[in-house]
Amino acid sequence: MGSVWFILQYMSGFGNEHVSEDPRCPGALPEGQNNPQVCPYGLYAEQLSGSAFTCPRPTNKRSWLYRILPSVCHKPFKPLEEGHLTHNWDEVEPDPNQVTVPERAPGPARRTGLHTLCGAGEPRGRNGIAVHIFVCNTSMINRCLYNSDGDFLIVPQQGKLLITTEFGKMLVEPNEICVIQQGMRFSVEVFGETRGYILEVYGAHFELPDLGPIGANGLANPRDFLVPVAWYEDRQVPGGYTVISKYQGKLFAAQQDFSPFNVVAWHGNYTPYKYHLEKFMVINSVAFDHADPSIFTVLTAKSTRPGVAVADFVIFPPRWGVADNTFRPPYYHRNCMSEFMGLIKGHYEAKEEGFQPGGASLHSMMTPHGPDADCFEKASKAKLEPERVAEGTMAFMFESSLSLAVTKWGLQTSNQLDKNYYKCWEPLKSHFNPNCK
Ligand SMILES: O=C(O)Cc1cc(O)ccc1O
Ligand SMILES: [Fe+2]
Structure with missing residues (x-):
């Protein structure tokens, strides 16, 4: 049965190794190993890699997710209408002039989605960025998105975002930011007119800057970065749940019969996070x-x-x-x-x-x-x-x-x-x- 139970709780620390179990299933994390022959509660083990397996330790990122069904249980991906999302940087002639964008950029009639303002580089070459404006007044229902191309740094400007991720839920308000890294599935609930900015980076993850002579403390302190705690729903969606992938700059949708937010426990250092400015x-x-x-x-x-x-x-x-x-x-x-x-x-x-x-x-x-x-x-x-x-x-x-x-x-x-x-x-x-x- 589905459940609407959740509490907004966070663990603190930038890039830490975290462990988290939904309190409804104590002991869901396998002890001492990642892949027992049979996982506690009959869960499936799935690794999400955010770096090459062989990256040096300081940049090696992965998390282990223990879920009711693995992510692979979906129908084939089909192309989806992209709207104003693009990574075609040749649409208009180059122009060095200073540009300003008004605060009420015209949204489409449905007022939902990502509108790409500018960018450079290429998701396939794993080097580049895109800047998007998001405008929405409708929550994502039975739909989630993940970015195969890179990381999203989300800067809400108007309206709160209740973001459900495979790692748990985060409430992100204006003056906070969050980062949803490559491959992480998320779905956004909004509470009225909502808008903000997104910086997308292909091929690199965000780090805290080095502090040099500033010393060990200052600027954004690691302890102020907040990571969600495990939350799952065991929800069948007979009408179909849509998983959208942004892949090589295009959108694709795949159907599945269940909510992807079925991770009962996880551990690792590759997570979404938020930070209050x-x-x-x-x-x-x-x-x-x-x-x-x-x-x-x-x-x-x-x-x-x-x-x-x-x-x-x-x-x-x-x-x-x-x-x-x-x-x-x-x-x-x-x-x-x-x-x-x-x-x-x-x-x-x-x-x-x-x-x-x-x-x-x-x-x-x-x-x-x-x-x-x-x-x-x-x-x-x-x-x-x-x-x-x-x-x-x-x-x-x-x-x-x-x-x-x-x-x-x-x-x-x-x-x-x-x-x-x-x-x-x-x-x-x-x-x-x-x-x-
Ligand atoms: O252009 C801007 O407003 C940003 C900016 C601010 C600043 O204090 C120094 C350099 C700079 O580019
Ligand atoms: Fe400047």
């Missing part, structure tokens, strides 16, 4: 000058080049600004990385207007950007007292070493409102006076 321990300049935003990195997906990320997830959280004799907002710059920015709530410090919660901007590789004219004038004259910066705000950046292409949907969406973004810098005037230092 308020827990971030901010480090910044306490003397003078503006530190680079890498100081705000929450998670990084490393490339094979030392120090270079496929993608970093960076936040701009509330903090004190105390630097003396300093232009405190972000400096003007041109970057060899691509900068995609979003706003969960509040008001971004470098833009007086035009960047609303739910909106986005893309500053492409080497395209100049920085504070708008109002921000520059104000910050150049401001009395430099200690002040709270970004109070009530949470902006974030997906920063990538890849050169991102905008999709057709992204271009149409951005064109709706803001052909005029460049005008925010037009009023910047020369203050140069060779006779006055």
Whole structure:
């Protein structure tokens, strides 16, 4: 029989080896081995590998799932309509201009699904990223999704997500993020209009950044990452349960007769997890000058080049600004990385207007950007007292070493409102006076 029993409980720690049993079946985890001839309670053992079997220990990831039926019990996959999900980066001609995306990007009539804004690289080559906007007001009923191509870092901006995974349930609210890694099945329940951002990374998992001279503590601390506890349902679905796979950039659906959330116990270090952005321990300049935003990195997906990320997830959280004799907002710059920015709530410090919660901007590789004219004038004259910066705000950046292409949907969406973004810098005037230092 099915059961609606669950409690929202989490285990803490980033990348830990966890063990978890649904309390309705104590002793469901085999003792001392992964594959007994017969598993407790007549369960099937199934390994989910998140790294090559042979990866060195620090990057070796796998979990063992003990389930009522193995995942292999499904009918063949058939192609499914993709909507605005794509990994075709040649839909529109390259364009280096600064792009903003309005906060109310038009959704389709059903208002559900993933809309790809930009990206680069290729799931088959296992190197690349995609940035999607999700919009939905309908829960996934008897449907789940897994991503064969890579990991999803999900940033809800409006509405809570109750995410059921093979590892248990997680409630993820705006100002929290979660990561659902490659292959993990999940289904999302929503409670009204819901939207947010997704960073998809092919071929690398997210890690905590190294701390270098910061020392052993700081930024996102490992203990603040939360992992769900085992929860199962033994639910037959005679009408058919649909398992959707995102595979090589396309969607495919397979039918099965039962809920895939039938994992009674699991152990391992390859799990979904969530993190509350308020827990971030901010480090910044306490003397003078503006530190680079890498100081705000929450998670990084490393490339094979030392120090270079496929993608970093960076936040701009509330903090004190105390630097003396300093232009405190972000400096003007041109970057060899691509900068995609979003706003969960509040008001971004470098833009007086035009960047609303739910909106986005893309500053492409080497395209100049920085504070708008109002921000520059104000910050150049401001009395430099200690002040709270970004109070009530949470902006974030997906920063990538890849050169991102905008999709057709992204271009149409951005064109709706803001052909005029460049005008925010037009009023910047020369203050140069060779006779006055
Ligand atoms: O462009 C942006 O707004 C992001 C950003 C912020 C900052 O403080 C320094 C550099 C940078 O790219
Ligand atoms: Fe920038």
